[in-house]
Amino acid sequence: MPELPEVETTCRGIRPHVENKSIREVIVRQPQLRWPISAEISRLLPGQRIKKVSRRGKYLLLNLAAGCVLIHLGMSGSLRIAKKSEEIKKHDHVDIILKNGDILRYHDPRRFGCMLWAGAQPLKHVLLEKLGPEPLSDDFNMNHLFTLSRKRSAAIKNFIMDSHIVVGVGNIYANEALFAAGIKPRRQAGKVSKASYIKLVASIKKILAEAIEQGGTTLRDFVGGDGKPGYFKQSLSVYGRGGENCLKCQTVLKEIRLGQRSTVYCPKCQS
DNA sequence: CGAGCAACCTGCATGC
DNA sequence: TGCATGCAGGTTGCTC
Known part of the structure; x- marks a missing residue:
């Protein structure tokens, strides 16, 4: 979707x-x-x-x-x-x-x-009232993530995909943002440092903004309101690239399952 | 309360 | 060609 x-x-x-x-x-x-x-x-x-x-x-x-x-x-x-x-x-x-x-x-x-x-x-409405902040707004910042994540043992990837924490980060962009921020997807959210959250917030904002500029990511059948596909797929660094080489260091990208979702990361660039 | 996962449904790729 | 299996952009609601 x-x-x-x-x-x-x-x-x-x-x-x-x-x-x-x-x-x-x-x-x-x-x-x-x-x-x-x-x-x-x-x-x-x-x-x-x-x-x-x-x-x-x-x-x-x-x-x-x-x-x-x-x-x-x-x-x-x-x-x-x-x-x-x-x-x-x-x-x-x-x-x-x-x-x-x-x-x-x-x-x-x-x-x-x-x-x-x-x-x-x-x-x-019950479906909207408990949603977290918009990722491109100033309410989404390091302090927000750091505060909510303390004492949370869930994997950082699941944490940022939880719409009650922040809205709009789905499987594609969660993978991409964690790669850009150099964070392993299964790190416990409560153990991620302030410095890493600063990077993660910046990465999420940058990647979402770029994807919007390119009309979104079309994997199979997505079309925008004008019926045209999006062009962000060509910018993906890790999503859908398990087993291929990391674009930064050439290490083979690892693919695991996390929360029933396919998760790809670079074992060398992300820790 | 939080964490993990089954479920909702169709289409498509893959393997036998 | 047909059939079974597993996977796909999300999110709720269940169990523990």
Whole structure:
């Protein structure tokens, strides 16, 4: 799925097409996502204007006068602008049809995503209220990670992938950021020094910002709001490169499993 | 409380 | 060609 850069890319891609546009109709072909799409989505949206499109962590928010639609893309979801002449493909689960005929089309083969009606206070929704800070904000800094990590025995990689600690760092960018910061993925979070957290925070911010600039990472099927893939894949140093040589020191990169996720690191550059 | 992991679902690559 | 297996960008919710 989309990690934060892919969700941000989607947000920016659809924004000019949907902000200040009114909704004509909603077609739900498959309501069974991670949680069922409630009847309110089809009932309340028609006739409303989308005031703003925003993002919180990996959630996209369509802000309407009466409330907010929360959209998560799960592992395989995408949200893009389609023209009415385009044929409907397998796994095109929802169309939000605008009055000008453009379609905001939700596609998600694995259906790990969701589309929920959140009411007028979306940030107080149970799925959003306990999220950690945005990684590109000033609230995400060394002190934040250092303080929360004391007495935590979990691996540093799992720690930074926990959305209650910081949002938006998924498996690809966790691997990349730890490589850039020179930290072994299974080091205990509580044993990482302040100096290392300074490096890690800087690496996370840099990598996410660069990935956003390049339109995200497309592994298989990710497309942004304009239907185009992202180009960050060519910048990956370790993710997907287990068994290949480290780009810095030529040592063979190690691949392990951590928290059920594939984890790649350089045994020499990371400690 | 924290840590670890099963589960949700489809598609695809691999191996027999 | 077919079938079984394992893996994939995420996150909740369960057990211990």
